[in-house]
Amino acid sequence: MSKLTVIIPSFNEEDNIENTAKTIGETLSGAGIEYDLLFVSDGSTDQTFDIVEKLSKADKRIGGIQFSRNFGKEAAIFAGLDYAKGDCVAVIDCDLQHPPATLVEMYRLWEEGYEVVEGIKSKRGRENPFYKLFCAIFYGIMSSLMKMDLNKTSDFKLLDRKVVEALLDLPERNTFFRALSFWAGFKSTSVTFDVAERKAGKSKWSFSGLVKYAISNTTSFTTAPLKAVFVLGVLLMVFSLVLGVETLVNYFLNIAADGFTTVILLLLIIGGCIMISLGIMGHYLARIYEEVKGRPRYIVSRTTSDED
Numbered sequence: 408m409s410k411l412t413v414i415i416p417s418f419n420e421e422d423n424i425e426n427t428a429k430t431i432g433e434t435l436s437g438a439g440i441e442y443d444l445l446f447v448s449d450g451s452t453d454q455t456f457d458i459v460e461k462l463s464k465a466d467k468r469i470g471g472i473q474f475s476r477n478f479g480k481e482a483a484i485f486a487g488l489d490y491a492k493g494d495c496v497a498v499i500d501c502d503l504q505h506p507p508a509t510l511v512e513m514y515r516l517w518e519e520g521y522e523v524v525e526g527i528k529s530k531r532g533r534e535n536p537f538y539k540l541f542c543a544i545f546y547g548i549m550s551s552l553m554k555m556d557l558n559k560t561s562d563f564k565l566l567d568r569k570v571v572e573a574l575l576d577l578p579e580r581n582t583f584f585r586a587l588s589f590w591a592g593f594k595s596t597s598v599t600f601d602v603a604e605r606k607a608g609k610s611k612w613s614f615s616g617l618v619k620y621a622i623s624n625t626t627s628f629t630t631a632p633l634k635a636v637f638v639l640g641v642l643l644m645v646f647s648l649v650l651g652v653e654t655l656v657n658y659f660l661n662i663a664a665d666g667f668t669t670v671i672l673l674l675l676i677i678g679g680c681i682m683i684s685l686g687i688m689g690h691y692l693a694r695i696y697e698e699v700k701g702r703p704r705y706i707v708s709r710t711t712s713d714e715d
């Protein structure tokens with residue numbers, strides 16, 4: 408019989424682990440699905456991994472790995488894909504914001520032959536308006552670049568083994584899991600789900616964390632900002648041609664304004680554009696630097712099978 412591996416990225420989720428394992432386990436066995444749970448403790452500093460170890464001793468279907476430090480959710484997901492043994496693999500949040508019942512729905516679609524089952528949020532959960540606006544802008548840009556609606560997508564997905572292998576074959580370190588499953592292609596479908604309230608603990612996102620996430624995902628997925636620099640250059644060029652002609656005409660007509668204001672404004676605008684362009688290029692340079700260094704995506708310090 409085929410097996411489903413459920414990857415659960417967990418960062419300081421000590422209050423959730425036990426309940427999450429129980430809820431997901433009961434839902435899947437209730438539906439007669441053979442499964443194992445893989446908790447990826449993303450450098451948790453609380454009891455998260457100890458609880459996973461305890462559960463693992465009582466139930467062999469539960470296992471986990473612990474990172475040496477916090478490497479981020481993306482790294483946790485990819486570590487999960489690396490370690491997963493199932494014929495299909497699902498990723499679900501540890502706070503039960505993704506309903507486990509949807510896993511069953513996803514699994515049935517996989518049995519019907521779909522290789523990628525995307526979890527689409529029917530509506531976003533309760534979020535503060537500032538966060539919502541930020542997400543809308545970021546996903547608006549990303550969606551138009553990638554020609555798909557990312558705003559409602561999530562990391563909640565089920566992938567066939569073939570897709571997992573394809574994603575693991577990608578050499579890059581800066582990945583964006585949410586969009587990569589679209590990018591990879593394969594026979595896909597989606598299910599919608601309602602985002603539940605977080606069961607316990609707090610969301611791990613800070614505003615600066617989100618900004619970093621947005622920038623890193625944009626630069627890892629598209630070179631559009633670099634092209635925008637070129638467009639900006641062309642616009643400035645046209646602007647300066649018009650202004651240049653006007654200035655020369657005025658000069659020869661002897662009505663040239665002794666305008667300091669214009670000069671200062673121009674200096675500021677062009678200076679600003681140059682700095683932004685350098686910044687954008689700098690980001691890509693940093694990306695290349697990080698990729699070239701070839702450091703691993705994550706470092707595992709412990710796994711639950713260590714003692715066996």
Ligand code: UDP
Pocket residue numbers: 415416417418419420449477478479480483499500501502504605609610611612
């Ligand atoms: N998470 C993680 N590493 C991190 C941050 C979060 O593995 O650095 C996990 C977290 O434990 C949870 C999931 O990613 O299972 C989603 O995180 P969270 O609930 O904080 O985000 P939100 O639901 O608010 O977007």
Ligand code: MG
Pocket residue numbers: 500502504605610
């Ligand atoms: Mg959450």
